[in-house]
Amino acid sequence: MLKKIAVSPVIIAVILSLMLVFWLFSGDNYSAKDEAPAEQQVPEAQLAQVETRWSEATPYQLTQIAQGQVLPWRSVSIKSQQAGTVKALLKQQGDTVQPGDKLLRLSDEGRTARLAQAQANLKLRKSELDSARALGKAQFLSATELTRLESELAQAEAELQSAALAVNQTEPAAPFAGVVDRRHIEVGDFIQAGTELMQLVQIDQLKVTAQVPQQHIAALSEGQNVTLRLLDGRELSGTLSFISYAADTATRSFYIEVTVANPQLWRIAGASATVEVQLTPVLAHLVSPALLSLDSNGNLGVSVVDEQQQVVFYPVQILTADNDGARVSGLPERSQIITQGAGFVQPGDTVRVAGAEL
Secondary structure (H helix, E strand, O other), X not given: OOOOOOOOHHHHHHHHHHHHHHHHHHHHHHHHHHOOOOOOOOOXXXXXXXXXXXXXXXXXXXXXXXXXXXXXXXXXXEEOOOOEEEEEEOOOOOOEEOOOOEOEEEOOOOHHHHHHHHHHHHHHHHHHHHHHHHHHHOOOOOXXXXXXXXXXXXXXXXXXXXXXXXHHOOOOEOOOOEEEXXXXXXXXXXXXXXXXXXXXXXXXXXXXXXXXXXXXXXHOOOOOEEEEEEOOOOEEEEEEEEEOXXXXXXXXXXXXXXXXXXXXXXXOOOOEEEEEEEOXXXXXXXXXXXXXXXXXXXXXXXXXXXXOOEEEEEEOEEEEEEOOEEEEEOOOOEEEEEEEOHHHOOOOOEEEEEEEEO
């Protein structure tokens, strides 16, 4: 008779476990033989991310500012051309004059008598020459004698002109319309030729002079509008009328003149003023000074993103800077300016734009 063999439950559990492991192992090995392994995924390179803002260029009125001096349009010191005593003052300080107005009168000192004598002498010489010419036609007078009489007539004419000029110079006249700004003599003063009598100025039109640095002179041209700002806040409008052709050798700056109308006759001649020359308007962007940076060559500029999503560095020129920001030229008319992340990218880098603020 056969005997039944008892099998422990533990042994059965171990055998089942081994069979399960064997089955799992054989299944993985089989699938590995029939299916190719999946390709390994390589992570894409991370692009730098920047934030940008669109900026539109707008026309900006450029001005060249310089410190100038206001001068009378004309200023002349009237000096005596004859010696004598001041007999009368025909114009006083502050009086307006027109060209040819008499300013004062000097003593005659015998000039009128000499003028009358010169007139009589000239009349005599003319009569002698006329008689000589009549005789010359009849061949009773030599050519030499005729020439001598013509020379004496010319001398008489010169003496008459000199005598008339001396009489005229006893009453100096205004050479142009203006104002008597100074009087240096009094009635009764004896003066010599060359003595200063009066200072005459023309102030209905003014001349403003200034010096412009050589780097800015190319932007100036005659005829440009100019604003003149006085220290007390008053303003006058003028025109750039002259630019020197050569710079001052000491300062390397160019001399300019501005013509300014002064119909109110303001007493500003000799004062200082700020000269603002209005240049041709240029397209400019208003940016924060924090967006300005230097490239490897030390050029000041702004980084922008172009249509290919690449970083481009544009050198710029600062036109003005105030509390609102800096106005710069040199950028495209419409620019996508990098506002965040510019310090982590280089020109030519392709970037991702997180947002473009309009």
